[in-house]
Amino acid sequence: MSEGGKDGTHTEHLRLAGVVKGVHADLRKKYKDSSSFEKVWEEHCQNKQTLCQYSDAMHHLAVDHWAKHPGTRIEWTRDTVLEYFFKGGLIKQREKDARRKLHCSEKDDSEATQNENNESSALPEQNVCSGAADRTALNPRISSYNNIVLQFEGKIRLLDVGSCFNPFLDFEEFLTIGIDISPAKPSVYHCDFLHLHIMEPLQVAPDTMNTYFSSLKDPILKLPRESFHVLVFSLLLEYFPAPYQRWICCQKAWDLLMYDGILVIITPDSHQQHRNASMMKSWKRGIQSMGFIRWRYVKQEHLHCMVFRKIVKKEKEDNLISDITPDMLYIPQDFNDLNMVLVPNHSSESMLMKDEENFFMSTSLTELPLFSFDID
Numbered sequence: 001m002s003e004g005g006k007d008g009t010h011t012e013h014l015r016l017a018g019v020v021k022g023v024h025a026d027l028r029k030k031y032k033d034s035s036s037f038e039k040v041w042e043e044h045c046q047n048k049q050t051l052c053q054y055s056d057a058m059h060h061l062a063v064d065h066w067a068k069h070p071g072t073r074i075e076w077t078r079d080t081v082l083e084y085f086f087k088g089g090l091i092k093q094r095e096k097d098a099r100r101k102l103h104c105s106e107k108d109d110s111e112a113t114q115n116e117n118n119e120s121s122a123l124p125e126q127n128v129c130s131g132a133a134d135r136t137a138l139n140p141r142i143s144s145y146n147n148i149v150l151q152f153e154g155k156i157r158l159l160d161v162g163s164c165f166n167p168f169l170d171f172e173e174f175l176t177i178g179i180d181i182s183p184a185k186p187s188v189y190h191c192d193f194l195h196l197h198i199m200e201p202l203q204v205a206p207d208t209m210n211t212y213f214s215s216l217k218d219p220i221l222k223l224p225r226e227s228f229h230v231l232v233f234s235l236l237l238e239y240f241p242a243p244y245q246r247w248i249c250c251q252k253a254w255d256l257l258m259y260d261g262i263l264v265i266i267t268p269d270s271h272q273q274h275r276n277a278s279m280m281k282s283w284k285r286g287i288q289s290m291g292f293i294r295w296r297y298v299k300q301e302h303l304h305c306m307v308f309r310k311i312v313k314k315e316k317e318d319n320l321i322s323d324i325t326p327d328m329l330y331i332p333q334d335f336n337d338l339n340m341v342l343v344p345n346h347s348s349e350s351m352l353m354k355d356e357e358n359f360f361m362s363t364s365l366t367e368l369p370l371f372s373f374d375i376d
């Protein structure tokens with residue numbers, strides 16, 4: 001490619017990144033200046049021109065500038081989902097659950113009470129010790145708990161929230177439903193996930209379920225509880241200016257997933273892994289308090305990639321006495337006005353966030369993991 005061509009590509013990359021970051025910055029500013037987020041969000045969703053510019057820019061950024069090589073967040077998600085369901089991931093977790101349950105019952109027999117006043121008492125693994133397995137047997141809503149791994153005559157049902165350009169559609173292992181407030185492709189359904197209504201579960205056979213999801217009507221206003229094997233939030237949560245919106249999204253993910261289903265969260269961060277380690281710990285604790293357990297965490301050069309498995313939710317009382325709040329799903333941009341810098345010659349897109357900057361400016365998101373671990 002000629003120098004002129006490279007320059008042209010670089011300029012276009014900067015322009016697209018500017019559009020995306022400009023929309024994020026504008027939304028955050030309006031949220032900070034307003035007392036009603038609902039109003040800000042409603043106006044945002046009605047601003048079709050801005051939304052279309054954003055989705056078009058995001059689509060081109062992802063397809064023309066980031067995804068020139070294999071190994072993107074999309075491939076990482078696909079490989080990880082397949083590993084979890086088909087290459088022993090889930091089975092190993094179930095074996096660990098069984099061992100833990102055995103260990104807990106042995107412990108219960110030998111020690112009547114041991115006051116463990118430490119952080120681990122807030123972890124969902126303790127659910128198993130505190131009777132969650134019994135609740136699983138008793139609660140009819142949890143009837144799918146033991147079936148999920150056996151139900152794959154069909155495809156893995158995957159709900160891609162904030163899908164934009166439907167990057168998972170072509171993977172034949174998945175029955176993909178892409179939803180977005182502003183789809184960049186006709187195959188993506190219009191849907192505001194924040195206002196999605198959750199219906200009662202469909203009590204039907206898996207193939208009937210798949211037929212149901214293959215014939216959804218646009219826009220999507222409601223979806224049945226406990227019907228997806230996978231939910232994906234790829235570059236979604238940081239779009240929202242308020243932590244409680246991220247919280248609502250994770251709670252809805254829990255509602256929509258089958259037991260043992262997984263929530264994949266991918267969020268940008270171009271710093272070294274340790275820089276925002278406390279933020280990731282906070283996310284982990286907050287999300288786990290909703291009835292998830294983190295199965296995998298990978299830090300790539302520009303991304304945090306997380307997988308949470310849906311387990312039995314803790315009893316409400318546990319959360320009431322704890323310090324769990326939606327603010328745990330914070331991002332640096334929430335309170336870091338110092339991160340705002342003015343970029344000359346970018347007029348309306350001049351408010352750029354340093355924490356987002358390296359990410360959206362990076363030429364490809366294909367780096368190998370810097371850091372990765374499973375839950376134990």
Ligand SMILES: C[S@@+](CC[C@H](N)C(=O)[O-])C[C@H]1O[C@@H](n2cnc3c(N)ncnc32)[C@H](O)[C@@H]1O
Pocket residue numbers: 055058062161162163164165179180181182191192193194195233234235236239
């Ligand atoms: C940064 S883009 C990510 C696109 C794609 N997931 C990816 O990884 O490249 C964020 C997307 O989330 C969408 N979005 C934001 N809020 C949403 C909501 N409440 N419901 C559905 N989609 C939403 C935006 O329209 C945008 O397309």
